[in-house]
Amino acid sequence: GFQLYICHKLTIYIKCNLQPWHGKLAQADKEGRLVYIQNLDIRFGASEIVELIREALQLSCTAKPINHPTYDDPNNGKAYVVFNSRNIADEAVMKINSGLVVGGRPLYCSKGLLKVPKPASGALVGHLTISNQKMNPRQREEQKKAVSTSHCSQPNTIEYDLALDWMLVREKQAMKFSILHKRHAGERKSFAAKMEK
Incomplete structure (x- = not known):
């Protein structure tokens, strides 16, 4: 991205090193500086989370609240927090998990990104593969000539x-x-x- 500065009718473009959040998260995860905090108040934005960490733990960080998965508790706020070093992140995890309560909510956390399982193969999850290897040539030919009447599931x-x-x-x-x-x-x-x- 670029920042625009206008000084006395002179426009100056300064290139910024604005890395997208997902890149920052991945880099911080690699370096052990990323913490995933749960059970926050869902109304907390990034600035409130940063202030909470600064006031409660006397640590500086950047934060990003994250959306909830479909079946997760909608009252349970979550955020990724990036600290300046691995040691500071370890200290934050220890302090939070030792009983930090904010607004009547005991917070808990872990280090790193959430691990989303990936399918073992390239097949789509939930799709059944029906092998036609056991069909004889005549059955395969009939299957090729068959006309489908509907793309929707039939009773x-x-x-x-x-x-x-x-x-x-x-x-x-x-x-x-x-x-x-x-x-x-x-x-x-x-x-x-x-x-x-």
Whole structure:
């Protein structure tokens, strides 16, 4: 990126070394300076998190709140925090995990980026591969000539049955997570009330 400065009708462009956040996160992770903090207030922005770290831990950092995965607790704020050195990051993890409570919320953290599992092969996750190697040449020819009448799942296919089962499981899971999140919100409120006494 570039910053624009205008001085006495003279425009000066100064090239900035503005690295995108994902690049900064990856670099900080490699160097052991990245900390993943959980159970923050969801209303905290980057500046509030930086101020919290400065006030509570007497450490300087940069921070980036992150979005929540689909089934994660929506009341549980998360952020990546980048410290100046590996030792400072280790110190922050130790202090936070030893019982730092902010607004009635005990914070906890770990070092590094979240590890998202990748599929072992290049195949799409959840897709079934049906081998046609056991078909005789006549069956393969018939399959090539077959005309598809619909791209949607039909009630007489295994995909349809699996899709219905999957939708039912997802609905049950969403309901259970909703109940769990409400219970956690209530427990947080009662914990915060106890801490104020």
